[in-house]
Amino acid sequence: MSFFLRTARLGFRHWSEGDLPLALALWTDPAVMAHMGGPMLPEAAEARFRLEMANQQTYGIQYWPIFHLRTGEHAGCAGLRPFHAKTDVLxxxxxxxxxxxSGRFGEEAARAVxxxxxxxxxxALVAGHGPNNIxxxxLIERxxxxxxxEESWGLQQILHPYYRLEVNIEK
Ligand SMILES: CC(C)(COP(=O)(O)OP(=O)(O)OC[C@H]1O[C@@H](n2cnc3c(N)ncnc32)[C@H](O)[C@@H]1OP(=O)(O)O)[C@@H](O)C(=O)NCCC(=O)NCCS
Structure with missing residues (x-):
């Protein structure tokens, strides 16, 4: 696979048309989505997949699909998107x-992102989480x-805490 970025255990590439089954499996999984509005319907997951591909075209960023380097398995996605339509805050x-x-793959991916x-x-970068997503x-605090x-998030407008990481301009 052609990865544009590798960490110790993960490879990052860009979503492409043939990846739809991977995106559907990830975003329709009730466990993965438990704190993000619940499992997506297949149509919603496909719409999200197309939005991610559009974001790569428009902004040069997306929630990139990640793969376990040793086995090649799809491990999820990790990436960036404009925050409130701002491109200097992601x-x-x-x-x-x-x-x-349980393997700290989320942390490994997030550090690279x-x-x-x-x-x-x-x-600056921002991150938010569902109120019960301990x-x-x-991870965000680590x-x-x-x-x-806090701001309202998703169809049900549930309040999510938000966090910020600033560029360290001191050299
Ligand atoms: C939350 C997440 C980013 C944390 O990544 P990480 O810091 O690398 O941590 P780990 O994957 O090692 O998981 C830490 C613990 O959370 C648990 N966990 C992760 N996601 C969970 C979920 N949706 N429901 C229940 N438990 C979950 C793991 O089993 C692990 O438990 P343990 O430490 O007792 O073994 C990652 O597990 C994840 O992507 N979860 C599903 C999607 C999600 O909620 N993303 C965040 C959106 S704001």
Whole structure:
């Protein structure tokens, strides 16, 4: 597989047309989506897949699909998107497939995504989580993000805490 980025255990590439089954499996999984509005219907998952591909075309970023380097298995996705339509503030997201939970794959992917985000020119990165997603909260805090505010999220407009990581301009 042609990865544009590798970490110790993961390879990042871009979504392409043939990946739809991988995207559907990830985003229709009730466990993966438990804190993100529940499992998507297949139509919604396909729409998200197409949005990610459009974001790559428009902004040069997406929630990239990630793969376990040793086995080649799809491990989920991790990446960036404009935050509130701003391109200098990017939202970081990580969706790890169930077989890869508990191995800190989310953290490994997120650290690579943060580096990419700042190289991309972002002045700040943000991340949010569902109110009961303690694992996501723990990850966001381990990564050094600081709480900023809560805002309504998703179709049900549930309040999600949001966090921010600024570029360190001190050399
Ligand atoms: C939350 C997440 C990003 C954390 O990644 P990480 O910091 O690398 O942590 P790990 O994958 O090692 O998981 C940490 C713990 O969370 C658990 N966990 C992860 N996602 C879970 C979920 N949706 N429901 C229940 N438990 C979950 C893992 O089993 C693990 O438990 P353990 O430490 O007792 O073994 C990642 O597990 C994930 O993508 N989960 C599903 C999607 C999600 O919620 N993304 C965040 C959106 S804001």
């Amino acid at each position: 939202e970081v997201g990580v969706h790890i497939a169930r077989p890869f939970w 943060i580096t990419l985000g700042f190289h991309h020119g972002a002045k 694992n996501s909260r723990a 990564l050094g993000f600081r709480f900023t505010h």
